[in-house]
Amino acid sequence: VDVWDGDARVLDGIAAGAKNPLYLTDVELPSSVAPCHSMADCIAEADIILLTVPAQAMRGVCLLAKEPLLGTSATLVSASKGLEVATGARMSQVIASVLGEEVIGRLVALSGPNLAGEMSKLMPAATVVAGNDPSRIAATQAALSMPALRVYASQGVAGVEFGGALKNIIAVAAGMTDGLGYGDNTKASLMTRGLAEITRLGIAHGAQAGTFMGLSGLGDLVATCSSRSSRNWRVGNALAQGKTFEQASEELGMVAEGPPTSKAALHLAKGSGVEMPITARVHAILYEGESAEDAARALMSRPLKNEWSSEEAGPGKQAQAGRTPECNAE
Amino acid sequence: VDVWDGDARVLDGIAAGAKNPLYLTDVELPSSVAPCHSMADCIAEADIILLTVPAQAMRGVCLLAKEPLLGTSATLVSASKGLEVATGARMSQVIASVLGEEVIGRLVALSGPNLAGEMSKLMPAATVVAGNDPSRIAATQAALSMPALRVYASQGVAGVEFGGALKNIIAVAAGMTDGLGYGDNTKASLMTRGLAEITRLGIAHGAQAGTFMGLSGLGDLVATCSSRSSRNWRVGNALAQGKTFEQASEELGMVAEGPPTSKAALHLAKGSGVEMPITARVHAILYEGESAEDAARALMSRPLKNEWSSEEAGPGKQAQAGRTPECNAE
Numbered sequence: 001v002d003v004w005d006g007d008a009r010v011l012d013g014i015a016a017g018a019k020n021p022l023y024l025t026d027v028e029l030p031s032s033v034a035p036c037h038s039m040a041d042c043i044a045e046a047d048i049i050l051l052t053v054p055a056q057a058m059r060g061v062c063l064l065a066k067e068p069l070l071g072t073s074a075t076l077v078s079a080s081k082g083l084e085v086a087t088g089a090r091m092s093q094v095i096a097s098v099l100g101e102e103v104i105g106r107l108v109a110l111s112g113p114n115l116a117g118e119m120s121k122l123m124p125a126a127t128v129v130a131g132n133d134p135s136r137i138a139a140t141q142a143a144l145s146m147p148a149l150r151v152y153a154s155q156g157v158a159g160v161e162f163g164g165a166l167k168n169i170i171a172v173a174a175g176m177t178d179g180l181g182y183g184d185n186t187k188a189s190l191m192t193r194g195l196a197e198i199t200r201l202g203i204a205h206g207a208q209a210g211t212f213m214g215l216s217g218l219g220d221l222v223a224t225c226s227s228r229s230s231r232n233w234r235v236g237n238a239l240a241q242g243k244t245f246e247q248a249s250e251e252l253g254m255v256a257e258g259p260p261t262s263k264a265a266l267h268l269a270k271g272s273g274v275e276m277p278i279t280a281r282v283h284a285i286l287y288e289g290e291s292a293e294d295a296a297r298a299l300m301s302r303p304l305k306n307e308w309s310s311e312e313a314g315p316g317k318q319a320q321a322g323r324t325p326e327c328n329a330e
Numbered sequence: 331v332d333v334w335d336g337d338a339r340v341l342d343g344i345a346a347g348a349k350n351p352l353y354l355t356d357v358e359l360p361s362s363v364a365p366c367h368s369m370a371d372c373i374a375e376a377d378i379i380l381l382t383v384p385a386q387a388m389r390g391v392c393l394l395a396k397e398p399l400l401g402t403s404a405t406l407v408s409a410s411k412g413l414e415v416a417t418g419a420r421m422s423q424v425i426a427s428v429l430g431e432e433v434i435g436r437l438v439a440l441s442g443p444n445l446a447g448e449m450s451k452l453m454p455a456a457t458v459v460a461g462n463d464p465s466r467i468a469a470t471q472a473a474l475s476m477p478a479l480r481v482y483a484s485q486g487v488a489g490v491e492f493g494g495a496l497k498n499i500i501a502v503a504a505g506m507t508d509g510l511g512y513g514d515n516t517k518a519s520l521m522t523r524g525l526a527e528i529t530r531l532g533i534a535h536g537a538q539a540g541t542f543m544g545l546s547g548l549g550d551l552v553a554t555c556s557s558r559s560s561r562n563w564r565v566g567n568a569l570a571q572g573k574t575f576e577q578a579s580e581e582l583g584m585v586a587e588g589p590p591t592s593k594a595a596l597h598l599a600k601g602s603g604v605e606m607p608i609t610a611r612v613h614a615i616l617y618e619g620e621s622a623e624d625a626a627r628a629l630m631s632r633p634l635k636n637e638w639s640s641e642e643a644g645p646g647k648q649a650q651a652g653r654t655p656e657c658n659a660e
Binding site: 112113114115117118119121123124125126128147148150152153154177182183184185186187188189191192193195196199209210211212213214215218219220222223226227296300305306307 | 482483
């Protein structure tokens with residue numbers, strides 16, 4: 001495994017002591033991980049290239065790597081979870097817009113409940129790889145699988161990317177309900193209704209409903225909302241304690257993807273007429289000065305309704321398999 | 331609100347001090363809650379009757395109350411979460427089999443992430459009521475709603491009942507992964523794949539896939555697997571520490587619904603050819619002496635596969651709405 005990084009300190013640190021000096025600094029890297037100072041060399045020799053950069057940096061990195069990336073036929077795996085704020089685009093759309101439509105067959109999206117600290121300790125986990133070319137999906141699946149990691153395959157690129165990106169908005173809200181002292185019922189309801197609005201937006205933009213019940217939707221949502229090491233959860237928690245978004249960000253010292261993604265999601269939602277009440281409240285708290293308590297009260301006092309309204313393309317509407325004439329069958 | 335209980339101590343305790351002397355003993359009940367020693371009187375005067383008994387006791391209670399229940403036109407709301415082990419039947423099926431098909435229009439199933447301790451403290455929560463008669467659903471929704479409880483409506487009786495019952499099996503497994511020291515990635519993956527097999531079984535028995543993405547499926551699963559006060563989680567946790575099912579049950583001192591439900595679910599699964607790998611392992615640990623660690627290893631080493639296999643009626647297969655010709659749309 002060759003590793004390139006824009007920050008030479010990372011490469012020098014790995015070369016010197018088999019550890020990353022900036023992130024997960026206590027994890028010993030296997031001897032098969034080799035730092036590579038030339039991005040072009042790194043790309044030229046690879047069969048599979050993992051792009052693991054913050055969502056807002058994806059376009060810049062692809063522009064930087066355009067020539068070597070177009071010089072190979074390697075599979076390009078995006079592991080970034082976010083939407084580009086300026087365009088609302090998913091990561092595979094950003095990559096294709098820089099490199100050209102001819103790379104679309106080579107693209108694979110990776111997402112799932114994969115908190116890095118736990119992965120580095122080889123705790124059992126699962127993830128999903130989605131793409132358009134079955135042989136590239138299978139090769140990625142085989143390359144990344146190991147006893148502690150089960151890799152599932154999917155054809156649902158849009159859903160896998162939306163799931164990984166949009167769950168960060170709900171994680172901010174989960175940090176808020178925990179910060180307000182609400183319980184497991186509250187957070188479970190929030191996550192359920194959160195996944196419902198994620199699914200609505202995804203369906204309106206080309207995703208399949210079922211993908212959101214998978215590891216990149218439900219699975220990643222559960223892990224991120226449960227973990228107090230999640231950056232997005234921590235931002236929400238600080239907001240519930242009366243801090244401003246600026247103060248919360250400063251305390252965190254890192255970029256949380258949820259806040260910018262809430263902007264991109266609301267923009268997409270408005271354009272497609274999709275209702276996203278939780279995302280709208282999270283955005284209002286982050287950027288419009290609403291208090292977390294007022295937002296919670298507003299969400300609880302909406303008119304009573306059906307779980308899946310007849311207007312929305314909820315997954316319940318489409319699954320008619322197994323319908324029986326039995327009295328109380330659905 | 332009139333309350334009847336088979337145990338007169340409960341009724342006497344409420345009459346004496348507005349508290350239940352056996353469960354949630356520190357919660358002060360409002361003055362509108364009146365103990366009622368005559369079950370027949372209690373039933374005769376009610377518009378809505380909530381049946382809140384353990385799943386394996388539902389048939390006996392309905393037999394006991396058969397005459398007064400058939401003497402009214404009240405709505406019958408089942409709040410029990412389990413399958414009858416002897417028959418594999420859902421609660422509404424048990425009630426209808428005792429009272430007759432003519433009550434089917436009067437039945438409503440209630441389920442959701444509603445941990446009792448939190449509800450009694452008025453922490454914000456949501457739940458779902460499902461039935462066949464829209465006016466009875468709406469009346470139940472209106473009667474139970476309050477600022478701290480959002481009640482959603484659904485037509486998916488089978489799915490709401492399966493969700494509430496089957497999630498307890500996965501909660502046993504969640505207690506095991508926590509007991510084995512695994513992390514949030516592991517538990518999130520378990521819950522995701524657990525909901526997938528719950529959904530498969532439900533679809534094979536008349537439920538809609540989308541119902542399982544709602545409060546009674548996903549929502550209740552998340553709350554029960556997250557809460558260390560869940561009985562089922564505690565059974566699994568004790569098993570992971572090397573205790574037998576008998577020892578775990580004795581420590582608990584109450585009935586956990588997950589273990590008997592795993593029996594009923596496997597029976598239904600075999601009859602309908604549905605694969606339930608997690609349920610099978612939970613059953614093997616509870617009743618066949620398998621160790622939790624061996625079960626975890628076996629689950630992680632299954633052949634690699636698609637998230638939703640082409641053989642199963644996964645929700646992803648049916649949702650074609652929003653399909654676009656775009657490059658990487660699903």
